[in-house]
Amino acid sequence: MSEVQAKRVNKDRISALPDEVLYHILSFLKTEDVVMTIFLSRRWKNIWASVPSLDFCDQENPDTIPFPKFIDNVLFFRDSKDIHKFRLHSIRVEDFDRICGWLGAAIRRNVVELDLSVKYYGGDEDHQQIFKLPKSVFTCKTLRVLKLWSNFIINAPESGCFLNLKSLCVHF
Template identity: 45%
Template sequence: MGSNSRCCKPCIGDRISGLPDAILSHILSFLTTEDAVKTSVLSHRWFDVWTSVPKINLTLGSQAAFEPFAQFVDCVLFFRGSSNIHTFQLRCSVIEEDFCRIDPWIYTAVRRNVVEFEFNLDVDVDSKSHRYEGYELPRRLLMCNTLEVLKLTLNHKDIIINPPSDCFPSLKFLHVTLQYPGGRSLEKLLTCCPVLEDLIIEGHLKDDSVVNINVSARKLKRLRMRLSMDLVRWDEGDYKMLE
């Protein structure tokens, strides 16, 4: 038979593993950090690819144990070494005694020149003492020169913000999700964002809550608000600041 009738043998080579580290790292950035770490067992080629992923995405649900999660985060940050962290996303359910474990994680992100930081802290109500004051965002984060994007979920007294006058020197995009009431922390946050250009405020409020939002940002170009209540929903607004 002629050569044209021969069956072509399928190519079974591992083309993905042959890609450059930069491309593999980009692919893994679409996964959670937990799933990215799991790829280290695929082969020797994949052993440490996850350590160069510029995005860390860490989530702990309310039903999961905090200590194994904390140990995992410690290991992830340790084995990454000195590589930069472009995006750091942390969502976790904790008790008040766990606050001391969170500070070192944020400090590491700041030292690694974090550009985007997302933080959602859910504190177990039953763990709050009679002297409960909430978790205060570290001053190192507020003063971070590389931080340009900040996404925060402000729960009732769970996150405290005491910004100095010269905080967030490079912050251009702020996305705040309010969970009743949260307004006081937001008001403090908006007092010192000198180069803020884009602001999103959204969330769910109780029908008897009152939130006063005073936005003072000289370089603000765009403001978007989307707030809902138990009985009334505010229409979404998309406003563009005039020169």
């Protein structure tokens, strides 16, 4: 095979796809893997910042960067596009105010699907600290799907809750 033929065979066809197709493909990956695509080529350097699905799970995080700092960085460097799906499954984040901030960032970016599992034991495996859902979750106008996978304190407002919610899944 000649050098010209080899270049044709090895051509990067994925990078030639439209951004929307790349976003869709990347939306099936964990956010840690999506961010790593910056090393593929110049074309991919900023693609990760527009992927409409954010998937954070500290049980699978190798701790190369502290998990809360990683989420802070992703949300800070992300562009202003809407977030379709925000999944947060955490057993180690103890700063519940920080989690509220992350949820607020997703809500400000018109989140449609919210998938939460927040557990923290604070060194005592028998006594889980319970996360209080912020009121903004109940009043989010774009939220269509809410999945709760752990115990939460729910102080819902008296009116205006879940205006467009189509699916609620609660597991205790």
